[in-house]
Amino acid sequence: MVRSLHVRHIRALFISERRLNMSEKRRDNKGRILRTGESQRKNGMYEFRYTDANKKRRSIYDMDLMKLRQKEDEIKLLRHEGIDYAGGEITVIQLLERYISLKRGVRYNTTTGYKFVMSVMKKEPFGQRIIRDIKMSDAKLWFIKLYEDGYSYSTIASIRGVVKPAFQMAYTEDIIRRNPFEFRLDIIPNNTQKRVALSPKQQEQFLEFTKNDKHFCRYLDEIKILLGTGMRISELCGLTIADLDFDRRRIRVDHQLVRTQDGKRYIEKTKTECGCRYIPMSDEVYESFYNILSNRKKQKKEVMIDGYAGFILLDKNGNPKVAMHVQKVVQRLCEKYNEENIIPLPRITPHVFRHTFCTNMANAGMDLKSLQYLMGHSDASVTLNVYTHNSYEKAEESMAQIVAFSGGQTKQENLRRFG
Numbered sequence: 001m002v003r004s005l006h007v008r009h010i011r012a013l014f015i016s017e018r019r020l021n022m023s024e025k026r027r028d029n030k031g032r033i034l035r036t037g038e039s040q041r042k043n044g045m046y047e048f049r050y051t052d053a054n055k056k057r058r059s060i061y062d063m064d065l066m067k068l069r070q071k072e073d074e075i076k077l078l079r080h081e082g083i084d085y086a087g088g089e090i091t092v093i094q095l096l097e098r099y100i101s102l103k104r105g106v107r108y109n110t111t112t113g114y115k116f117v118m119s120v121m122k123k124e125p126f127g128q129r130i131i132r133d134i135k136m137s138d139a140k141l142w143f144i145k146l147y148e149d150g151y152s153y154s155t156i157a158s159i160r161g162v163v164k165p166a167f168q169m170a171y172t173e174d175i176i177r178r179n180p181f182e183f184r185l186d187i188i189p190n191n192t193q194k195r196v197a198l199s200p201k202q203q204e205q206f207l208e209f210t211k212n213d214k215h216f217c218r219y220l221d222e223i224k225i226l227l228g229t230g231m232r233i234s235e236l237c238g239l240t241i242a243d244l245d246f247d248r249r250r251i252r253v254d255h256q257l258v259r260t261q262d263g264k265r266y267i268e269k270t271k272t273e274c275g276c277r278y279i280p281m282s283d284e285v286y287e288s289f290y291n292i293l294s295n296r297k298k299q300k301k302e303v304m305i306d307g308y309a310g311f312i313l314l315d316k317n318g319n320p321k322v323a324m325h326v327q328k329v330v331q332r333l334c335e336k337y338n339e340e341n342i343i344p345l346p347r348i349t350p351h352v353f354r355h356t357f358c359t360n361m362a363n364a365g366m367d368l369k370s371l372q373y374l375m376g377h378s379d380a381s382v383t384l385n386v387y388t389h390n391s392y393e394k395a396e397e398s399m400a401q402i403v404a405f406s407g408g409q410t411k412q413e414n415l416r417r418f419g
Helices: 002-025 065-086 092-101 108-123 136-148 153-172 200-212 216-229 233-238 283-295 323-340 350-363 368-375 380-385 392-418
Strands: 038-040 046-051 057-062 250-253 256-259 265-268 277-280
Touching: 038 065, 046 065, 057 065, 065 092, 092 108, 092 153, 108 153, 136 153, 200 216, 200 323, 216 233, 216 283, 216 323, 216 350, 233 256, 233 323, 256 323, 277 368, 323 350, 350 368, 368 380
Parallel strands: none
Antiparallel strands: 038 046, 046 057, 250 277, 256 265
16 A cells, blocks of 8 residues: 555656656746747747648747737637637627728728618627527518617618628628528618609709899809719819819819818718719809809918819818708708798709709710719619609600601501502
8 A cells, every 4th residue: 555655656756747847848048938839949939830720730930929929819819710700600790890800991981881880780689699590580670670769771771781791701701501681671661762853843943042042042053063063062072173174164073072070171082983084064064163263262371181272162261161061051942942932842962963963964865875974973774773863744755756756657658558
C-alpha cells in the first residue's frame, strides 16, 4: 500500500515537472507565457496559427505580441460569426448588419434608410429570430403586424427593400434554403397616394393662380422651369450659372445639391450615370432663367460647396436653396389654391412636375429613347411605366384618330370595290 502511494506520488511529480517544462517552452524571450497557437521565431517575430471556417490552416504575424493578440481576437470573433452564419444561426439583425457592412460608397439618403431600418428592427422581436427558422408565413405575418402598428405601406416597402436582398444574399450563399421575403407586397393595403400628372387645364390654372398671387408669384419661374425641364428638384437646386448655356439654349445637368438632416449642404452625383445630360431650353424656360438671374441679388462672396459656386437659386440669406425650400412653397401654394377654389387640385410636389413634364412629352409624340435621355433614366421601362400618365381625354383623342384613319381607308376601299 505504501509502495503504491509512493509510485503515484513520483508519477504526479513527473507529470507536474513535464507540465512545467512545457510551460517553460511556451514563453517568449521576455518570459511571457504564450497562448495556444502562439509561437515566437528566433528573429523575434510572433506567429499565431489557427484553422479558418473552411478548415484551412492559416497564420498571422507581428513583431509585437499585444498587436498580434488584437488580431487574434478579431479572427476569433470572425470565425465565430462565420461559423454561425454558415449554419444559419445568426439573427435577422446580425444578417442585416452583415449585409449593410458590405455596402460601400452608398449615398447619404441610402445610409439614412439603412439606419432607419435597423432602428425599426432593433425594436421588433422579429429581429431576434434565427434566420434559418424563418418561413415565408412568418415574414408575411410580420409585415401585417407592422401595418397594424401604424407603419404605412411605403415605409414597409422600404423596410422590405433592405430585408429582402439581405436574405437573398444568405440564400445565394446556401445559408438558407429559400428567401422568405420572395413574395409580392399585396398582403397589406396600398395606402400610398399615387403621384398623378397634372392635366393641361390643371397646369394652366395652377400657373395662372401662382402668377396672380402677391406672395407666391415670386416662385413662378422656378415652377415653370420644373414643368418645362422635368429636372429633379435637387438637380435644379444644384444648378450654377456655369451650367446654363444661353447661346445654345441648353442646361447641363451633372450633379445635385443635397442637405443632410443636420443642415449640412453637399454636392452629390446625379441619381444614375444616365442622369448626366443636357436639357434644351424652351422659350418659356429660357425666359424664366433670365428672370431669376436678373433678380438674383449680387453676392459679396459666392457660397462655395464642394468646389461649386454661383448657385442660381438662393434663399433670403444668400445660401443655395435645397429641395425642402421648394417643396414647402409648392405645398403651401397648393393648399391656398384649394382653399380659394371649388374644384381642388390633386396633391402637388416638385416631383409631380417631373411626372407632368414626362407625360406632356410622351403625349406630344416624343420617342421613348429621347424621353428616357431627357429624364435621366437608366431604364426605359421606368420612363414608360412609371412617369407617363395618359388621361381619358388623350386616349379618346388617340382612338378617334385611329378610327378616322381606318374609317377613311375602308371608305376608299369600298369606292374602289363598288365603283
